[in-house]
Amino acid sequence: MFRALNDLSRILVIAIVLSALSGFLCLPALAAPPRTLIRNAALILTMDPNVGKGDLGILENADILIEGNRIQKIGHKLNRAGAQVVDATGKIVLPGFVDTHNHLWQSLIRGCGTNEDLNGWLAACVFPLFGFNFSAADVYAGVRLSTLDLISTGVTTTVDWSHAFTPAFVRGNIQALSDSGLRFVFAYRGSVDRAVMDDMRLVKQTLIDPNPRATFQIGSHPGTEPVFLPGLIAMSNLAKELGVKLHVHLLENLSQTADHAFEALEQAGALGPNLLGAHGIHLTDAEIKILAAYDVRILHNPLSNMRLASGVIRLPELKQASVQVGLGLDGGTNDTSDMFNNMRAAVGLQRAKLLTASTVPTVAGVLRMATIDGAKLLGMHDHIGSLTPGKKADVIILDPGAVNFAPRFEWISQIVFNGQPPNVEWVFVDGRALKRRGQLVGVQPETIAQAAQEVAKRIQRFLFP
Numbered sequence: 001m002f003r004a005l006n007d008l009s010r011i012l013v014i015a016i017v018l019s020a021l022s023g024f025l026c027l028p029a030l031a032a033p034p035r036t037l038i039r040n041a042a043l044i045l046t047m048d049p050n051v052g053k054g055d056l057g058i059l060e061n062a063d064i065l066i067e068g069n070r071i072q073k074i075g076h077k078l079n080r081a082g083a084q085v086v087d088a089t090g091k092i093v094l095p096g097f098v099d100t101h102n103h104l105w106q107s108l109i110r111g112c113g114t115n116e117d118l119n120g121w122l123a124a125c126v127f128p129l130f131g132f133n134f135s136a137a138d139v140y141a142g143v144r145l146s147t148l149d150l151i152s153t154g155v156t157t158t159v160d161w162s163h164a165f166t167p168a169f170v171r172g173n174i175q176a177l178s179d180s181g182l183r184f185v186f187a188y189r190g191s192v193d194r195a196v197m198d199d200m201r202l203v204k205q206t207l208i209d210p211n212p213r214a215t216f217q218i219g220s221h222p223g224t225e226p227v228f229l230p231g232l233i234a235m236s237n238l239a240k241e242l243g244v245k246l247h248v249h250l251l252e253n254l255s256q257t258a259d260h261a262f263e264a265l266e267q268a269g270a271l272g273p274n275l276l277g278a279h280g281i282h283l284t285d286a287e288i289k290i291l292a293a294y295d296v297r298i299l300h301n302p303l304s305n306m307r308l309a310s311g312v313i314r315l316p317e318l319k320q321a322s323v324q325v326g327l328g329l330d331g332g333t334n335d336t337s338d339m340f341n342n343m344r345a346a347v348g349l350q351r352a353k354l355l356t357a358s359t360v361p362t363v364a365g366v367l368r369m370a371t372i373d374g375a376k377l378l379g380m381h382d383h384i385g386s387l388t389p390g391k392k393a394d395v396i397i398l399d400p401g402a403v404n405f406a407p408r409f410e411w412i413s414q415i416v417f418n419g420q421p422p423n424v425e426w427v428f429v430d431g432r433a434l435k436r437r438g439q440l441v442g443v444q445p446e447t448i449a450q451a452a453q454e455v456a457k458r459i460q461r462f463l464f465p
């Protein structure tokens with residue numbers, strides 16, 4: 001009977017099942033209070049040079065007033081009338097982190113193939129799962145767990161490149177993202193299959209566009225081989241038709257030079273500012289010039305690149321060529337969502353490779369990559385990425401008094417070199433607290449972890465019978 005239903009009815013049935021499930025897993029979501037005053041923050045990095053000093057927009061002992069879902073005002077001794085007050089005395093405030101590349105379902109395969117490189121890991125832990133037959137609830141469990149991990153580390157916007165194994169997978173994936181309260185970009189991996197393309201249009205129209213916190217992208221893989229090229233061309237065309245970005249994995253592993261990615265991208269007419277390339281490690285000088293000429297954006301995933309023995313991105317050369325680069329956590333290939341660790345790795349990899357501490361990214365540079373630069377390359381900087389009055393209230397508050405962070409010497413560097421997810425005390429998305437005084441709001445993390453555990457057990461049996 002399920003098969004006999006048309007697409008819309010099927011979505012309705014799945015939505016009803018999932019909302020029942022999410023009601024079971026989560027407490028009711030809390031609405032954003034009309035006014036919140038973050039009072040007397042010791043240090044605010046607005047990431048807006050017009051609001052505060054220097055590139056990072058530094059302010060001290062200042063307040064932030066949030067009205068509904070927007071930042072209304074930043075300044076000293078703001079009027080607290082009618083506001084819920086969050087005392088930020090002794091605390092650091094910055095914009096929520098922007099995670100430009102992730103695969104949230106992959107929390108279900110944490111710990112899998114840890115002694116493999118990219119190709120070994122894909123062969124052992126990902127490709128066989130095309131045959132796993134995920135239910136929407138299975139995917140929901142994994143994605144929901146990842147969203148909690150992201151909120152814990154202070155990520156407020158995530159780009160979820162979904163393998164979209166089946167339409168049910170897509171529904172479970174998006175439902176979990178929607179329930180999380182995060183701002184998200186759903187990148188739907190598509191193919192030449194007409195039914196898949198129809199589903200992509202339908203998903204954008206019915207599940208993404210109506211959600212003010214959601215944005216749509218298209219995922220594909222660049223290669224000149226017949227197994228890749230027709231799909232890439234179709235996806236490049238569909239991205240143009242829908243007016244969205246095309247998001248591909250680009251030269252992550254040395255073996256991918258055989259795919260002739262740039263030739264394929266050119267043939268597909270995909271080169272341009274709407275193209276996002278994850279990783280971009282094994283680039284030649286000529287390819288970096290092409291990226292710069294077409295304003296193609298690169299998503300750097302240092303933790304994943306280390307775990308999968310992929311290599312070290314040529315960040316100084318990319319920066320020198322003015323290519324826009326953001327930071328991503330890249331799902332199961334880095335096993336956890338820790339943006340502080342990711343920033344440290346981005347800095348550390350270049351220093352270790354080049355044997356100098358005077359290279360990019362600097363501490364200030366990596367903080368910008370994790371916030372405003374990520375927002376810019378996603379084309380979302382008009383409403384997120386910095387603490388600018390009028391922008392959406394995606395804000396995090398850190399406690400620098402914890403044993404891993406104190407004492408104060410030079411706090412801005414300490415965010416990068418000492419920061420850990422437990423230092424994130426408050427996370428606001430759209431003015432709504434998703435983490436409050438160190439606790440995730442409106443969810444029971446143990447219940448969600450348990451649901452993911454049950455699915456992971458089945459996946460493990462499937463992969464390694």
Ligand SMILES: [Zn+2]
Pocket residue numbers: 101102103161249278330
């Ligand atoms: Zn990836």
